Amino acid sequence: MSDVNIGPAVGAEVSSEGPGTPIEVLRVEGLEVAFSRYGKGWSRDRLKVISNLNLTVRSGEIVAVAGSSGSGKSLLAHAVLGILPRNAHTSGRINFMGKALTPARLKKLRGTRIAFVPQSVEYLDPLMRVGRQISPDRQAVLAAFERYRLDPSVAELYPHQLSGGMARRVLVASAVVGDPQLIVADEPTPGMSKELADKAMKHFRDLADAGVAVLLITHDIDLALGYADRVAVFYAGTTVETAPADDFDARERLRHPWSQALWQAIPANGFQPTPGHQPYAGRLPQGCLYAPRCPRKGHDCGHHAPPTVTIRGGEVSCCYAS
Amino acid sequence: MGSKLKVIKQSGAYLVRGVTLLIAISILSFVLMSLSPIDPMRAYVQANPGASAENIAKMEEFWGLNDPMPTRFVKWGSALLRGDFGTSKLYRRPVLEIIGTRFAATLALMLTAWTMSGVLGFSIGCAMGLTQGSFIDRVLKRLCLIMCSIPTFWIGLVFLMLFSVWLGWFPFGMAVPAGVAAGDVTIWQRLHHLVLPAATLSFLSFANVALHTREKLTEVMSSEYVLFARARGKSRFQILRQHGFRNILMPAVTMQFSSFSELFGGSVLAENIFGYPGLGAAASAAGLQSDIPLLLGITLFSALFVFAGNAIANGLYVVIDPRVREGVA
Structure with missing residues (x-):
């Protein structure tokens, strides 16, 4: 992997504080994630769960990756953070601040410049007090707690003693302890009331407005649209379209047939499901992954994967995009 | 706040459970032993050959083997409560x-x-x-x-x-x-x-x-x-x-x-x-x-x-x- 500078000369020294000119913080190109597993006897096979995934996140913006549950979008977050299980194999390119995110570099940045916000309090060790668990640096923990109006005494609590609202703030606070440039949030709102989920999203919006790049992984496209700048639509382990959030105002402004189908499935837009289901990992079709369900497919869609093209300021992987 | 009280309560419950367990075990094992096919008298005679029939009868009387099981249990149990576990026949010591x-x-x-x-x-x-x-x-x-x-x-x-x-x-x-x-x-x-x-x-x-x-x-x-x-x-x-x-x-x-x-x-x-x-x-x-x-x-x-x-x-x-x-x- 060579260190390639993307876009205008961007160095790690460029401050991410304050809005300023957006810089590209994260760039994922042609990412593939496959798991090796034991088959019968001692044989092994590989199960591809993410393929040909492209994504960029700039400073000061929230990019939401939206897809249905169990479609492997959490694995994208884990791949960026380098916390995939040992039997996972990745290929493709992940750049952070213009430089390849090698395992050695990731080791230094994880927990400081790159932070992870997990789903729930289940991601905290039940036997360890919250404050000490987040960071051994007590001053930093208390400063982060103050930012989210958490009492210093919360640091002495065990995870099960946190209320829902406290847990949400503790998890976000854990991310800002290290002064991050990139925050990866994996489904930060499941099971929350609308009110609580809005508060959680507001935290991410504030962080983005302060110049942090936020990669938000969610199945709740409706909620994400209210806060994200751009939305990447995830299907069967790949991003089929990355569009400005505003484009979801009207079906015609979307480019990919699956994004349009998703749009129709939103309650306010008719609540219409699309027949068929996403292909399972290990049984992916040849060529375009959406072809088997696509109303617009041509005869060549089943033969080669579609290239990613830019149309009206959004990226789409479809030969018949409009 | 009430954790101390809870600990005392739980310890008390444990104590009760322990005592009832011991009572149940003593009854159960006593009954099982009494029903055991090994006759303590015969085992004693085998270990000490030469005892006359008269002596054996005396020993049976002395050990209380002729009493019914409940009587024997009460005898043993009340001795136990006084801290007397009896004497081992095998080792001839308490x-x-x-x-x-x-x-x-x-x-x-x-x-x-x-x-x-x-x-x-x-x-x-x-x-x-x-x-x-x-x-x-x-x-x-x-x-x-x-x-x-x-x-x-x-x-x-x-x-x-x-x-x-x-x-x-x-x-x-x-x-x-x-x-x-x-x-x-x-x-x-x-x-x-x-x-x-x-x-x-x-x-x-x-x-x-x-x-x-x-x-x-x-x-x-x-x-x-x-x-x-x-x-x-x-x-x-x-x-x-x-x-x-x-x-x-x-x-x-x-x-x-x-x-x-x-x-x-x-x-x-x-x-x-x-x-x-x-x-x-x-x-x-x-x-x-x-x-x-x-x-x-x-x-x-x-x-x-x-x-x-x-x-x-x-x-x-x-x-x-x-x-x-x-x-x-």
């Missing part, structure tokens, strides 16, 4: 005194085996859990599964053949060398005699402890909080230290305490194989020769011992896990 001296020997044996299996099992389990799925893990796991399936008496005989008969490293049974006055026996001689029986006894459970620890550590290492710890930049070693030990040490320790019953059962076998004069050997001798007072005494004592182990195990959970402490989980 039961309590025998239990006292025998238990000291057994305790040394069990404690050694218990520590050995705990430390060895825990370390092997950690090694397997950390390298889960690797070659080392798979070899160790298979070995442990084999160990689990080996009966104690068999491994005892193998040890005896290998280490004392062929290699001559360790003495052939007993707790002290033969022909040495009790006062002259050194601690090293005692330890030397202890090694093989203790190793045999620890073989009973160390593979179990290892497999259990492996399972627990695997569970912890694939947990969500370890994933998050990795995302926060913690190294493998830091994770083992901060989250691994914290979450697996207690289950391992509590399991150790609740394994007292297996330990006691195993000691009967190990002591018989090695001729080690402990409580286990006394129990089987008392059973075979129908030494009712001694057997009942040992039964009650071992029940108390196992109960204490389980009580400690439960108590530790309360002390360590904040969720159990507050009655959440």
Whole structure:
């Protein structure tokens, strides 16, 4: 992997504080994630769960990756953070601040410049007090707690003693302890009331407005649209379209047939499901992954994967995009 | 706030449970002993040939063997409450005194085996859990599964053949060398005699402890909080230290305490194989020769011992896990 500078000369020294000119913080190109597993006897096979995934996140913006549950979008977050299980194999390119995110570099940045916000309090060790668990640096923990109006005494609590609202703030606070440039949030709102989920999203919006790049992984496209700048639509382990959030105002402004189908499935837009289901990992079709369900497919869609093209300021992987 | 009161309440409940357990055990074992096909009189006559029929009848009267079972139980039970466990027919000494001296020997044996299996099992389990799925893990796991399936008496005989008969490293049974006055026996001689029986006894459970620890550590290492710890930049070693030990040490320790019953059962076998004069050997001798007072005494004592182990195990959970402490989980 060579260190390639993307876009205008961007160095790690460029401050991410304050809005300023957006810089590209994260760039994922042609990412593939496959798991090796034991088959019968001692044989092994590989199960591809993410393929040909492209994504960029700039400073000061929230990019939401939206897809249905169990479609492997959490694995994208884990791949960026380098916390995939040992039997996972990745290929493709992940750049952070213009430089390849090698395992050695990731080791230094994880927990400081790159932070992870997990789903729930289940991601905290039940036997360890919250404050000490987040960071051994007590001053930093208390400063982060103050930012989210958490009492210093919360640091002495065990995870099960946190209320829902406290847990949400503790998890976000854990991310800002290290002064991050990139925050990866994996489904930060499941099971929350609308009110609580809005508060959680507001935290991410504030962080983005302060110049942090936020990669938000969610199945709740409706909620994400209210806060994200751009939305990447995830299907069967790949991003089929990355569009400005505003484009979801009207079906015609979307480019990919699956994004349009998703749009129709939103309650306010008719609540219409699309027949068929996403292909399972290990049984992916040849060529375009959406072809088997696509109303617009041509005869060549089943033969080669579609290239990613830019149309009206959004990226789409479809030969018949409009 | 009310936690102190809760502790007192729980301890009280435990005490009641312990007492009722002992009462139930004493009734059950007394009835079983009375129904046992081994006639204590005949066992006595066999051991002391030459007794006349008249003497036998006198002895039966003296031991109260002609009384109905409930009367005998009440006699025995009321003596028990006064602290009189009776006299062993086999050793002709008070039961309590025998239990006292025998238990000291057994305790040394069990404690050694218990520590050995705990430390060895825990370390092997950690090694397997950390390298889960690797070659080392798979070899160790298979070995442990084999160990689990080996009966104690068999491994005892193998040890005896290998280490004392062929290699001559360790003495052939007993707790002290033969022909040495009790006062002259050194601690090293005692330890030397202890090694093989203790190793045999620890073989009973160390593979179990290892497999259990492996399972627990695997569970912890694939947990969500370890994933998050990795995302926060913690190294493998830091994770083992901060989250691994914290979450697996207690289950391992509590399991150790609740394994007292297996330990006691195993000691009967190990002591018989090695001729080690402990409580286990006394129990089987008392059973075979129908030494009712001694057997009942040992039964009650071992029940108390196992109960204490389980009580400690439960108590530790309360002390360590904040969720159990507050009655959440």
